[in-house]
Amino acid sequence: MTAGLTAATSSPSRPPNWPAWLPRRPWSWGPGAWRCSPEPGLVPPIVPARGFPPCAGRAIFPRRPRRRGFHTHPERGIGMADIAKRADDYSRWYQDVIAAAELADNSPVRGCMVIRPNGYAIWENIQKILDAKFKELGHVNAYFPLLIPKSFLAREAQHVEGFAKECAIVTHHRLKQVTVNGKTTVVPDPDSKLEEEYVIRPTSETVIWDMYRKWIQSYRDLPILINQWANVMRWEMRTRMFLRTTEFLWQEGHTAHATAAEGRAETLQMLEVYRWFAEEILAMPVITGIKTANERFAGAVETFSIEAMMQDCKALQAGTSHDLGQNFAKAFDVKYQDAEGKVEYVWATSWGMSTRIIGALIMTHSDDDGLVLPPRIAGTKAVIVPIWKNAEEMEQVCAAAEGLAAQLRATVGNVHVDKRDNMRPGWKYAEWERKGVPLRIELGPRDLAGQQVMMVARHDRKKEAVGFQQLAEVVTNELARIQQDLFDRAVQRRRENTHIIDSWDAFTQLFDGPGGFAECHWCGDGDCEKAVQEKTKVTIRNLPLQRDETPGACVHCGKPSIGRVVFAQSY
């Protein structure tokens, strides 16, 4: 050790009496010295306290700038949550917002995520609202198991093809302790190998239709309208928080009907439920339409989707509804006897919305300061920030805040009073903005004296003084205004980025540049669609239910087309 010390002190690269805590070469000396100094020849100050000149390390080892966390803001002081700007790095922004709003965290398992309370509150609201709507339409909830016999997947030919590549498989039912090189670990016990292996459900059609066979004999057993809230697992190569994770939560509806028309009607009805939910509750405008054959669900006769535009102009499929025809009934031999005594296969639908919608929600409304939530889906509708200087004021202001909150809870839902005494109001404002609470209500001694509060909207920072007497009414109206504003804003953005395009030049120009939705003619040929995708990464999102059906020529191959479809890059 001593020898080492001596060597260091006498090192030629370290000048005599150089402080030990400084890097050996904070700036270079000798020839070309003071390279980092703004004015050559001027001796840079010796760092006064512990700490390195900011350029020291980077000048020698330039590094890509990384996210900076909670750093000092040059103008606004300390502790600014550092969220990447959308314009600079959209996908980092997305992740930063999730982290800053504490929606989710990475899990120890690759591709999986932990949904934190703030994120789960959103999911709970989604569940609550959708579930009520499903039930209103006659659906009931049930639960089917996580594990599916491997052989079930193989029953429906297209279904296997669609899911085989992304299934997790359970092969053993027991672990065994083993000691290798003195370390104890566990391995699957070879003696516990399963005779029939199980697949962790990527979707539940197969188990459900296996059961429906038992439950359906006559037309009097139909329709069956079952929904389940569950987790599913699809082994993805590349994952992204909420948008595509290995395990995700969703709702899957599975219905059985006596006629094709009834099945189709159900499919369209649920599509409409999703449209309603996205637009009215999430303030997210969507295009309802039919998927092309290439994008159709494995095993479906027809797939319908709702497609939303994110702030980076990419499309996101936010919900799907499938008309399964008789495909699963045939695969699982589900027949019924009609009133005339004829035996027929049952007609099926399935439809789902997943935690992916939360990703869409984030990317539709949030801004560079963090999450923005529409009031109808926000777990907390408003937060009251009491302001005080001393214990006496604190008591008065908090009591008043609690009183107002109680009153508001009765009319608008969950309202939080932030009584933490270890941070100042400004900090709290910033924090609740990051977390996307739609409305902030400030209440200080001066307000209390005037029997009023300051009310600030998250999305546009609009500030308004409101008297105690009018508060409940004004807040209700303000939440409605926010909801509408967010929707209008999103519609506006989509309108600005949707283009009618009739030439391949314009098409490539759009997608080489800003991107967006392109309403184009398409010949209807799947190979032509694939060719477009290979050239430009652009796919057909859907064939809108309301579309321009003036005939034209395919934007790619020029063959005749009977109507316009929506092209976009997608998540």
Add this chain to the structure above:
RNA sequence: CGGGGCGUAGCGCAGCCCGGUUAGCGCGCCUGCUUCGGGAGCAGGAGGUCGAGAGUUCAAAUCUCUCCGCCCCGACCA
């Protein structure tokens, strides 16, 4: 699975090129006092097997190899 980037305290980073002191800094956290209407100040304090494992060496955050994880771009997909 290919190409690139990265892994050091809760978060963000410096240190690595050229191995050597007790591994630092900012924010956050804890304690106390003063504060509190847009991200508070001062003082004191806690917190690290430097992603994991092997190797080289008297000595490894630093050099070598392997593995793991994260991010970006592809391939794949809802």
